[in-house]
Amino acid sequence: MRLSDTVATVNGTEISRLELDNAIQGFAMGVYRKPMESLTDEEREKAKGMAMEKLVARQLIYEDALARGLEVPDGAVEAEIEKVAANFPNVEELYGTLEKAGLSKEAYHKMLHTDLLVNQLTDIKLAEVDDITEVEITSFYKENSEKMSKPERVRASHILVKSDGGEGREAALEATEKLKERLGEESFEDIAKTHSACPSGAKGGDLGWFGRGDMVASFEEAAFSSTVGEVGDIVETPFGFHILKVTDKDGGGEVSFEEASPKICEFLDRKKKSEYLAAWVADLKSTAEVQVFDVPMG
Template structure:
């Protein structure tokens, strides 16, 4: 993709772009290690400062400048508007399998699962280590999932493939596109398939709590007024280009195009911009400020379907073909009302879910063999803060 910000040191900022209503910015997804994995308390980490990396020979000659991040919405909890939609990934599939089964029976616990130079590693040893590595967190996650499943059944709530797809698409929008979401997932060692596995729980919670959410016109107006600047879009064009080193090469390509040659085919064959040539020279949509000024001036003068002559920039000579155009637009509150309502509902559900899950856990009868024993031991232990003299008097034999 052709972009402007290639400096003299041949370094490139790795900035992303955000969509409208992306109040929470492009934030990293993180695996939550809380013992109570309430989706409402899961926030996306702040994106770290862009890394500056050396340009390899195989990267595009030009590159888009990252767009500014829109201001955050008014609510203090808005950064987690979509954080609640991402449940923590459990430690490992094998850990789940182990924990959902009761501890090994006596005659089975000594069965070997591995052997090292004749020394057996037993099933019981494996179980103990898996529990030690994160069993309490994983079991609590399973308990929470079971509680939500039970409440969803009571409310006759079901989750379809379409529901999961809709949630994923909504997340793509919130993160500023599929590439931005995938990047955030990669930074948390997750894949889109991992995310899809978490979605049914989030859909259930949303469907259970949404009826309790009331969004007023005043709420919508406040949100719109606070984020109005993010709804203003600049003029954009979509263009393809062929980049060569000399004007002679550019003129020769222009002659081939005039004689009926295919633009995309010539871009794949002759363009030196490795970031776009394989896509037939397509650069996708860009704003004026995204590109080299000479390149932008030429591109924005063209009508859709028109091809430029040889355009000189700091990178060489370009032949530019404009394939689409978007006018600048300032969205009104009415135009964005549905999107704002959706964002506010997500925010409210996020706020409600923590308390709801806590109340649900409190009023439910739950047996947790991994934590109950610890709680019993703790309650039986002497109070270390008690008066030592009183303790001695208590323990002294009767006379």
């Protein structure tokens, strides 16, 4: 490996630029819901920091797993490859795709081996964390009672006619108006299944429940201001024209302890485990030689 390809070392083991870029891409999609190439400079730096932290922690945990004598079960790597290969015509296509991305077959197998050991030891460490008690849940609820409220939500269905806002805009609007006129003769669900350009058309246009901030502004405003069961005015968004029908509404309000308890337990459990793992990794790092190089973003 060329020195310029190395972004960090952990006890002498190199972390490559490819590994960093892949990790950044994962954070870009998971945190920012967009590819790495579309991140702002600030977002990219934050994603880079999170990615580097994750890669260093991964290597530290891997080395700890080896020191403890943990082993990957026979056939586990092959089973993982089989799962991924199921998304390709055959396993050779998988390896070919990885090669194009700069990851050799051997490097891919090593990566899977590392991940399996890291996950194995992480599960062992998480099993050491105490369960959340009723006292902790009650205390959290009382301390955060003013925040314990359900946001306003609506459930809606729509029929989408795509438009890019260009020359085809008027034709798209006319087509939407004609579909809306047919609602007296045909059901909303049938028209959505036949004519909607949205994947929700397969479900009769049902978008499920959503809250404020989940949809583009014009669609959200129309949905929250509509009456349940009525088909309102045609709504235009960057995706095209929508025939919208709100099918249910939930005004939100205070959440009882019984309602909140499962989510509080889940939140506290996740928080406690996250803090436990962070403390463990910090301890591993305190006795390790970690070097992170100042590598410019591509």
